[in-house]
Amino acid sequence: PLSRAELVDKLRHAMKKKRFDHVLRVEETAIELAKENGVDLELASIAALCHDYAKQRPDQDFIATIKEKHLDPVLLNYGNAIWHGVVGAELVADELGCHDQRILDAVRQHTVGAPYMTKLAQIVYMADYIEPGRDFEGVELARQVTHQSLAKGVALQTKQTLMYLVSTGKPVYPTTLATYNAWVPSNG
Numbered sequence: 001p002l003s004r005a006e007l008v009d010k011l012r013h014a015m016k017k018k019r020f021d022h023v024l025r026v027e028e029t030a031i032e033l034a035k036e037n038g039v040d041l042e043l044a045s046i047a048a049l050c051h052d053y054a055k056q057r058p059d060q061d062f063i064a065t066i067k068e069k070h071l072d073p074v075l076l077n078y079g080n081a082i083w084h085g086v087v088g089a090e091l092v093a094d095e096l097g098c099h100d101q102r103i104l105d106a107v108r109q110h111t112v113g114a115p116y117m118t119k120l121a122q123i124v125y126m127a128d129y130i131e132p133g134r135d136f137e138g139v140e141l142a143r144q145v146t147h148q149s150l151a152k153g154v155a156l157q158t159k160q161t162l163m164y165l166v167s168t169g170k171p172v173y174p175t176t177l178a179t180y181n182a183w184v185p186s187n188g
């Protein structure tokens with residue numbers, strides 16, 4: 001497996017500086033959340049660093065991967081927002097040589113979540129949402145809630161995301177809705 005330094009070097013070349021700086025802030029936040037929740041710090045670091053690896057890839061790379069790996073064809077109805085995590089995990093495995101399923105699941109689930117998420121996957125999902133560079137309305141509440149309870153943070157983000165998608169008429173990926181049903185009614 002790659003060392004953190006090797007990984008950071010690859011990431012620096014895989015994305016623009018603004019995205020790379022976001023990735024480093026997600027790592028920093030993921031490590032904080034890992035300390036609070038008894039999760040391995042190195043796993044949190046590596047998963048956070050990998051989460052947006054594929055964000056700046058052309059659509060064609062994702063479309064080719066969906067076809068070659070016979071991933072769910074429903075994916076073809078979506079775009080980069082869904083692909084960079086769900087399909088991006090395949091590129092993390094193939095191109096970064098990361099075959100740790102715990103890390104790949106966290107990358108796969110970082111945008112759409114999942115009905116069952118490990119603590120590590122919850123941490124990456126939340127660190128992406130509350131890292132110090134985020135400044136949407138309600139982010140301060142999201143930070144407080146997440147440091148209080150990771151599960152309540154997951155529920156809050158999932159509910160906010162679904163409300164945003166519905167209010168702007170954007171298509172909801174089926175896993176996003178399944179995440180809502182699994183997390184929101186029980187952690188509202």
Ligand code: DGI
Pocket residue numbers: 052055081082085110111112128161165170171172173174176
């Ligand atoms: O990659 P980042 O910008 O750091 O963050 P992210 O991977 O969490 O992506 C967030 C975006 O993804 C946000 O604009 C909402 C969008 N998104 C999340 N779930 C869905 C979705 N977009 C669509 N169309 N459908 C979804 O189900």
Ligand code: FE
Pocket residue numbers: 051052055084085110111128
């Ligand atoms: Fe992302």
Ligand code: FE
Pocket residue numbers: 110111125128129
């Ligand atoms: Fe996110």
Ligand code: FE
Pocket residue numbers: 022026051052128
């Ligand atoms: Fe991100």
